[in-house]
Amino acid sequence: MTPALEVVGLTLDFRQDGRALRVLDGVSFRVDAGRTLAIVGESGCGKSVASLAVMGLLPENATVGGAIRLAGRELTSLSREERRMLRGAEMAMIFQEPMTSLNPAFTAGEQVAEALRLHQGLDRAAAFAEAIRMLDRVRIPDAARRARQYPHQLSGGMRQRVMIAMALACRPKLLIADEPTTALDVTVQAQILALLDEMKRETGTAVILVTHDLGVVADHADEVAVMYAGRIAEQAAAATLFARPEHPYTAGLLGAAPGEGERGERLASIEGTVPDLRAPPRGCRFAPRCPFVISGCIAEPPPLAEVAPGHLSACWRAPLDTVLGQAA
């Protein structure tokens, strides 16, 4: 089956003050229809820019390399116009900040209807009626009334529901949710994530869920890609990854590495800091923090290789069971 989205060797450089800063360095991942791929990693590792690169929403000073295939169709060779027409129709995105992501000058219904008018050619009235239906589907009570309200009259959770309705209105093949619940209360978080799951089941949309919360990953993701400093460290089925991490960084995140702190301390349990992207380590970017580092790790970056069927890891020392066994 052709994956809904396949990203291969994605690179991204930002031109700044006459120099180029490489923030993504050969990122690859894929997600199938009706599945959720979680992208996890510490703040600044490139989750958002990778999402924006797929959407084609990066600023002018960005240069993207590699392949981005949406349902088998290569996006990087499309014209701007062709790219634009895919946004909102074939792929959609929701963002971290529901409070500021909606336009304060237009009603919720208008903003959902706009996508329908553009991509499905509905007239104003039909689009608004469909928008109300969408708002109802994302469980906004009294949708017809809410559709006529402005964002400032809606709560944060409600606004994120509006964003989801807007994103899914045209039944896209891919929905990217960039930390969609980070700005919300815990109870609202759970509701929004449950809604995303439900919508995914109903529409068969592939979902990329960007998060730094491993609890969210465990409950909502089918697949997980772990990012570190602009690269993919590991990708596997969620259950596999939690049971048998094959990258020391993932193991560190899970608090499973020997000699580290309690399970659940997560990010804090890895010593050291994220490398400076202006001068990244020559070999494995995690090497300076890695408890299992060997000379080969410093010399050359490890490729993302299959260590078990469907389980990819970019680590010279994978599979880790022997290493972990020795250390324990």
Place this chain on the structure above:
Amino acid sequence: MGIWLLRRVGQVIPTLLILSILIFGLQQLMPGDPAVILAGEERGDPAVLAQIRAELGLDRPVHEQYVIWMSKVLTGDFGFSWRIRVPVSELILAKLPVTFQLASMAFVIAILIGVPLGILSAVRKDTPADWAANGVALFGISTPNFWLGIMMILLFSVELGWLPPSGYVPLFEDPAQSLATTIMPAFVLGTGVASVLMRHTRAAMLTALSQDYVRTARAKGLRERVVVWKHALRNALIPVVTLGAIEFGRLLAGAVLTEQIFTIPGFGKLIVDAVFNRDYPVVQGVVLATALIFVVLSLIADLLYMAINPRLRNA
């Protein structure tokens, strides 16, 4: 809403009162005795001067004069022009439409130049188009109106003979000729405001374009044109509209000089003549009327601000 309006009007009354005292007080400092000027040929005759003073109430103490004037103003009576014996309110109503036409045309010109230029320079930030737009704005702000006015008269009236160099034809008498006589002064008057509007539009657009909702609009697949002219502009206009209403008031005030250059018989000419003739009731009336217009404009600005800002409308 009603309470808000009342409060706004309440705030305005002390302002107008203080202003009226200022006008009254300051004109006492003007050199020249109005009685002497009004006496004309007979200015040497003390009996005539005394009679004039008594007639106009100039023989009374200043504060008494003020109270008499003010109590009349409160009933809507602005008094008579000392010089031409016509009610001041009549003079104001006759001249105001002229200045209003001039200011309105200048305002339209300012909007037509300033807002698109501001949008363009925001969208094309740090490109030659942006630099050019900023250059135009700098030119508009720094060019003195009298110089620009004279240059335009030299070019379009003297050299090319396209437009009359001066004079005024009322709008309802002969619209085409009326526009011909006012287009140059309106342009001269509008340039400064166009620059101000351009800069504010640019700043507001830059702010709007960096907002998250603009990214959302792009994520929807909207055309860049729609993103800019609908999603960003709609928000950017909120502060610009408020500013626009205030700037319109400045245009009315700024018309004074421009009317002199193009000899247009509006408010400007009225007040300049009145000052030279020490025609105090006219001076007081015109200044007070101008202040009142300012107050009404800033009220309109606030109402507009509420009207286009959903956050306030439904608050």
